[in-house]
Structure formats: C-alpha cells, structure tokens
Amino acid sequence: MKHSSVENFVIFVALLFLYIQTSAQGYLKAETFKGADLYADVVQYVKFGIHRTGTEGDNKTSEWIKGILDKNGFSTEYVPFPVEQFFPEKTSLEIGGKSLEIFPVWPVKEANFSINAPLAEANKDLTGISGKIVWINQQSKERSFSFMDEDNAAFIKKIIDGGAKAIVLVTDNAAGEIAAINTLPGVSYPIHVVQVAPKDVRNLTESNAVLTVKGTLKNVTARNIQGTIGSGTKTVIISTPISGWFTCGGERGPGVATFNALAKWVAEKKLPYKFIFTGNSGHELALHQGTHIFLHEKAPKPADVRLWVHLGASFATFAYTKSDHGLTRETKADTNRIVYFAGDVENSVSQAFGxxxxxxxxxxxxxxxxxxxxxxxxxxIGFVGTASFLLFHTKLDDASATSPELLEEMANAIKQVIEFELAKDKI
Incomplete structure (x- = not known):
C-alpha cells in the first residue's frame, strides 16, 4: 500500500515525536536519583561497621568510594594522615554489683586501666572530690556535654585540679543512650574521662565503684578519598564526611549516598567545570581533622572555586518523638534539618527546596x-541535621534512620540546586 507525500510526512512527524518523547523519558529517568539505589548505599555503608577514623570500617568505606569514582572516570587518590586511635575491648563501671556500659572520651589517655574509688557527684563548689570518681549530671548542672567546647573543657579541668581520680559524664540524650563526644584540637586530659548513658544515671550512687577500660592504642594511617574529573577553569567541590563514632546510618549515610550519586551524575553530564569530590575522614577528631588536611594540602584557592557543596550530617532522617515508652519513629522527615548557604545562591536554594x-x-x-x-x-551550600535527630552519635543510628523516599527527595533537590546555580554561568 502506497502513501501520499502528505501521509508520509504525517507518519514521519508522528514517529519523530514518539522518538523524542521516548528519548526524553529515558533522559529524565537517567536524571533522577532513585531512592532504592541511594538506600542500598546507606545499607552498604552501615555494613562496613564502626566508622571511627582510621579503623577497618573507615578504610573499607574509602576503598568502596574510590572504586565508584574510578569506575566513573575520576582521577583518584588517598590523602593520608596519622592518627593515634583507641580500639576498645572491654569498658565498664561497676557499682554495687551492677555493671554499667561506658564509653571513653577521646583522646584516651591509657589503653588499660582499672580504678577502684568512691563515686561522688560534682557539687556546685567542686569540693570534697579529691581521690574520687566524679560524675557530672548535665541535667542538674545545666551544662551540656553533647559537644565538647572550651567552656566544658575548662570545667573538666577544674574537677581535675580538685583531685578527682576519674570523671564520668552523663550526656543528655533523649534515646537514653551514650552519645559520643567529638574532640577539640589540642585538648586532652591527664586523668580518665568516660561517658555513661543517661538511662543509667539512677545507678550512680554514693558508693565505691570500679572503672575499667581495656583496649589498645595504635598509631594508624587515616585517609581522605579524593576524586577529580573535568577541566574547566572554575572548580566545584563536593564534600562529605565519611567517619563517625559508630555505624552512623542516619548521620553519615545520606551524605555518602548522595555523594556517590552526584559523582555518577557529574561523570555522565560532562559539565564544563573541574569537579573535586572529597570524602573526608577524621570528622569526629580535632574539629574535623580530615577537612583541615584537605584545605591544607589539596583544595584550590577560594578565588578558583565556583561552588562548594557540603553533604553534612543527618539531612534525610526520620523525625522521632519521645514518650514514657521510649522513642517512636514517625513517618515523616525531621523538619529541623537545615540547608545553609552563602553568596548569591539564595534563588537557587529557594527553587530547589521550595x-x-x-x-x-x-x-x-x-x-x-x-x-x-x-x-x-x-x-x-551545605546540609546538616540538628540535635532533634535523637539517634545522633549513638549505637542505635543505623540504616533504619532513613528511607528510600527521604533520600530520593533530598538527593534530587541537592542535584537541582547545583543545576540551578551553574545554569547562571555563560559557558
């Protein structure tokens, strides 16, 4: 059957439209980060185990990320730095026949010790504490040790000067768990400082106690993982921390998963910029030791950087509520998370996160x-959660703190804010 020229033209246009529509659908599909893929990366990250700087879990993470970057055409390298790391084996505080879980405050002074001494709560005047294991209840003293700062370090020093044999911190945490404390540069203690969970504060009595810590101090090599791709005159930096105290599913997982997805996207898009992707270890040490290493050794000058995007803590986690029955995970995201920014990027942020x-x-x-x-x-542009993520820095923080849906929403918005911002450039 023969068609007229008009019919042939109509058929041609119809086929062309179908081709364009199909191609566009495929393009859009490739442009969208899928929640299942992002969540699989969080699960994998958690499976590596404890992520403390320079540990096996940390090194497996950087090796895994390096493999992803290599596969997508990045030029990669490890950026090593030395760390004295403590590897705990047994930690406990025994009081009246009960053994309480404790967690040493880094940096750890001595790998193996046992102290038998009276237990006493720090009073307002810090009197009568000489020769005792002194515990500080932040709830009663109106002092938060969730993060170590200069004021808290000075308060600890006063207790040390008062003759305490060891210090036990009760850090406030709505989950009732030990929430590990990041370290400050150059701050260490001549006596042993440990944490106990707030759920165990009722067991801290005026009696004798035995504080025991067993483990190993080792000099290890920690490392950032860095990948570079593209050759533009301006650089875009994508960064995320990769280390943390425990398995860090909600704290670190969303950032690591989004980092991997953005790396694959950038490699495919071939944008006219030089991209540096840096996964930094040392987050929990000395106010972000790995970032200091990156800035000191590998970062381009500020004038050469078009945009820096930082994928920080807990930006795609569930909201949690506390009741007498414990914690309840809600079905929605923690809306206290923050997108922060500086420079002329406000419109791009508003568009992407509207x-x-x-x-x-x-x-x-x-x-x-x-x-x-x-x-x-x-x-x-950066992203961070808040103290309202109740599993932050605790052993309970695993892959269940996030979901494919939460990850997909945030990862795609982050990709969009980068697109909106770079679309301003006449390149």
Missing amino acids: KIDIKKAKDKAYGELVVAQKQGYSPF
Whole structure:
C-alpha cells in the first residue's frame, strides 16, 4: 500500500515525536536519583561497621568510594594522615554489683586501666572530690556535654585540679543512650574521662565503684578519598564526611549516598567545570581533622572555586518523638534539618527546596564548612541535621534512620540546586 507525500510526512512527524518523547523519558529517568539505589548505599555503608577514623570500617568505606569514582572516570587518590586511635575491648563501671556500659572520651589517655574509688557527684563548689570518681549530671548542672567546647573543657579541668581520680559524664540524650563526644584540637586530659548513658544515671550512687577500660592504642594511617574529573577553569567541590563514632546510618549515610550519586551524575553530564569530590575522614577528631588536611594540602584557592557543596550530617532522617515508652519513629522527615548557604545562591536554594520542609540559614556555615568559610570559600551550600535527630552519635543510628523516599527527595533537590546555580554561568 502506497502513501501520499502528505501521509508520509504525517507518519514521519508522528514517529519523530514518539522518538523524542521516548528519548526524553529515558533522559529524565537517567536524571533522577532513585531512592532504592541511594538506600542500598546507606545499607552498604552501615555494613562496613564502626566508622571511627582510621579503623577497618573507615578504610573499607574509602576503598568502596574510590572504586565508584574510578569506575566513573575520576582521577583518584588517598590523602593520608596519622592518627593515634583507641580500639576498645572491654569498658565498664561497676557499682554495687551492677555493671554499667561506658564509653571513653577521646583522646584516651591509657589503653588499660582499672580504678577502684568512691563515686561522688560534682557539687556546685567542686569540693570534697579529691581521690574520687566524679560524675557530672548535665541535667542538674545545666551544662551540656553533647559537644565538647572550651567552656566544658575548662570545667573538666577544674574537677581535675580538685583531685578527682576519674570523671564520668552523663550526656543528655533523649534515646537514653551514650552519645559520643567529638574532640577539640589540642585538648586532652591527664586523668580518665568516660561517658555513661543517661538511662543509667539512677545507678550512680554514693558508693565505691570500679572503672575499667581495656583496649589498645595504635598509631594508624587515616585517609581522605579524593576524586577529580573535568577541566574547566572554575572548580566545584563536593564534600562529605565519611567517619563517625559508630555505624552512623542516619548521620553519615545520606551524605555518602548522595555523594556517590552526584559523582555518577557529574561523570555522565560532562559539565564544563573541574569537579573535586572529597570524602573526608577524621570528622569526629580535632574539629574535623580530615577537612583541615584537605584545605591544607589539596583544595584550590577560594578565588578558583565556583561552588562548594557540603553533604553534612543527618539531612534525610526520620523525625522521632519521645514518650514514657521510649522513642517512636514517625513517618515523616525531621523538619529541623537545615540547608545553609552563602553568596548569591539564595534563588537557587529557594527553587530547589521550595516544596521541601527544611530550615534555611543564609550567610551561615555549620560543621565542617565552618572551616572552609573561615578561609574565604564562597559561594557554598551545605546540609546538616540538628540535635532533634535523637539517634545522633549513638549505637542505635543505623540504616533504619532513613528511607528510600527521604533520600530520593533530598538527593534530587541537592542535584537541582547545583543545576540551578551553574545554569547562571555563560559557558
């Protein structure tokens, strides 16, 4: 059967439209990060185990990320740095026949010790504490040890000067668990300082106690993993911390998963920029030791950086509520998470996150990007959770703290904010 020229033209147009539509659908599919893939990366990250700097889990993580970057055409390298790391084996505080779980405050002074002494709560005047194991209940003293700062370090020093044999911190945590404390640069203690869970505070009585810590101190090599791709005159930096105290599913997982997805996307898009992807270890040590290493050894000058995107802590975790029965995980995201930014990026942020319940902080940096901001890097965009993520820095923080849906929403918005921002450039 023969068709007229008009019919042939109509058929041609119809087929062309179908081809364009099909191609566009495929393009859009390739452009969208899938929640199942992102969640699989979080699960894999958690499976590596404890992520403390320079440990086996940390090194497996950087090796895994390096493999992803290599596969996608990045030029990769490890950026090593030395760390004295403590590997605990047994830690306990025994009181009246009960054994309480404890966790040493880093840096650990001595790998193996046992102290038998009276237990006493720190009073307002810090009197009568000489020769005792002194415990500090932050709830009663209106002092939070969730994060170590100069004021808390000075308070601990006063207790040490008062003759205490050891110190036990009760850090406030709604889950009732030990929430590990990050370290400060150059701050260490001449006596042993440990943490106990707030759920165990009722067992801290005025009686004799035995504080025991057994483990190993080792000099290890920690490492950042860095990948570079592209050859533009301006650089885009994508960074995420990769280390943490425990398995860090909600704290680190979303950042690591989004980091991997963005690396694959950048490799496929071939954008006219040089991209540096840096996964930094040392997050929990000395105010982000790995970021300091990156800035000191590998980062381009601020004037050469078009945009810095930092994938910080807990930005795609569930909200949790506390009741007399414990913690309840809600079905929605923690809406106290923050997107922070500086430079002329506010419109891009507003476009990308217009339909997402997230707090916005202009001309502000949090976490590791504070270090970069002080050195003049701008514009930047970063993401961070808040203290309302109740599993933060605890052993309970695993892959169940997030979900494919939460990850997909945030990862795609992060990709969009990068697209909106770079679309401004006439390249």
